[in-house]
Amino acid sequence: MSAPQARNTYSLDSFWMPFTANRQFKAAPRMLVSSAGMYYRTDDDRQILDSTAGLWCVNAGHGRREIADAVGQQLATLDYAPSFQMGHPLAFQFAEQLSINAPGGTDAGLDRVFFAGSGSEAVDTALKIAIAYQRAIGQGTRTRLIGRERGYHGVGFGGLSVGGIVNNRRVFPLLPGADHIRHTHDPDRNRYVKGQPEHGVELADDLERLVALHGAETIAALIVEPIAGSTGVLVPPKGYLQRLREICDRHGILLIFDEVITGFGRLGKPFAVDYFGVVPDLVTTAKGLTNGSIPMGAVFAKRKIHDAVVQGQPGQIEFFHGYTYSGHPAACAAGLATLSIYQKEELFTAAAAVEDYWQEAMHSLRGLPHVVDVRNIGLIAGIELASIPDAPGTRGYDVFVDCFNRGLLIRVTGDIVAFSPPLMIERSHIDDMVSILADALKRVF
Ligand SMILES: Cc1ncc(COP(=O)(O)O)c(C=O)c1O
Secondary structure, three states: OOOOOOOOOOOOOOOOOOOOOHHHHHHOOOOEEEEEEOEEEEOOOOEEEEOOHHHHOOOOOEOOHHHHHHHHHHHHHOOOOOOOOOOOHHHHHHHHHHHHOOOOOHHHOOOEEEEEOOHHHHHHHHHHHHHHHHHHOOOOOOOEEEEEOOOOOOOOHHHHHHOOOHHHHOOOOOOOOOEEEOOOOOHHHHOOOEOOOOOOHHHHHHHHHHHHHHOHHHEEEEEEOOOEOOOOOEOOOOOHHHHHHHHHHHHOOEEEEEOOOOOOOOOOOOOHHHHHOOOOOEEEEOHHHHOOOOOOEEEEEOHHHHHHHOOOOOOOOOOOOOOOOOOOHHHHHHHHHHHHHHHHOOOOOHHHHHHHHHHHHHHOOOOOOOEEEEEEEOOEEEEEEOOEOOEOOHHHHHHHHHHHHOOEEOEEEOOEEEEOOOOOOOHHHHHHHHHHHHHHHHHOO
């Protein structure tokens, strides 16, 4: 690890921080200055166990030399190349490797890859591909996009419009026509469930309600997170995703899985597509794609979707969409190095080996002060705390700060603690996570 930067040699004023209570943070900052393996180090030289893989992205652990070397070498060789009417080898090589390792394996046919710069961009790209595809097959009236309540699909206007988290939405005008099926949270029937809940397959039928309301011929696509992460870990009921697939098929609606957090081994399989055995038409990814090292997103598209859009007069641009950084050389180098680590260290299945221990450890938190539910799947867990009346989020924040002060980085959304550690986690790390969180729960009001 490089030497920590001295404290207080810079002002905190200029950086307008994302998704942060800026004034609160700047009054009492928490600064990370280096990282290795399962740990961060703070500017006051404390070690912090990372129970969130950064922001659900550092799946192979921190400080991977192979990625740093590949990126450094690439920047020294070809720092940037446009992908508009130009190419460079690494973008094609990385897309090819991703297609070989695509969600659902080669049989699923999700073997065409569009690069973006983030999860939000991947989502907006997928939504646009869906509309472009419908138009290409003569279904031009299908422009409506459907999401799900409590869904998170990033912060572009497309992703916000299909997203279902009210604080992200309420200030902004959104895409006309976007609508939402209901969420799957049903604590009365599914509290403290281990893995997938038994109850709730019928919640998928809510899509039929929207078909009856709007007409199938107006709907281009449904986008869902296979596991809703940012809203506080909602695991789909058994059979639910299969039923969504059936309803989409019945009505000519494309199904998009947003695998920005479930992709690249989080569930003990390469993707949620593999875990649940349900194949959508488009899959969005980011985060673990480059182990969080260089910003990048990617959309996997079924070949039939690609082929329907990529046609027409030769010499004509088929899809008017793309980013300056689509297929950035440094990101592709990072991605290729990341994929090779995942394969060499068998990280796509690592979560499965520790899942039982993880599950029991998480459910051992049941009965502690404030805990009202525990949910888990793969290497993900959500621990829901009772909110303080009229002050939602306060208890969650206090727990977060208490854990950080005692050497554990957790993520809280409102009053729900979410865990999603690097995939090479060992049992001793899990024990530490549970014990620091348990102490915090006993301490906070
Ligand atoms: C499911 C999902 N989709 C999209 C995004 C947005 O990704 P980004 O923050 O890289 O734009 C996230 C980020 O957490 C996510 O969890």
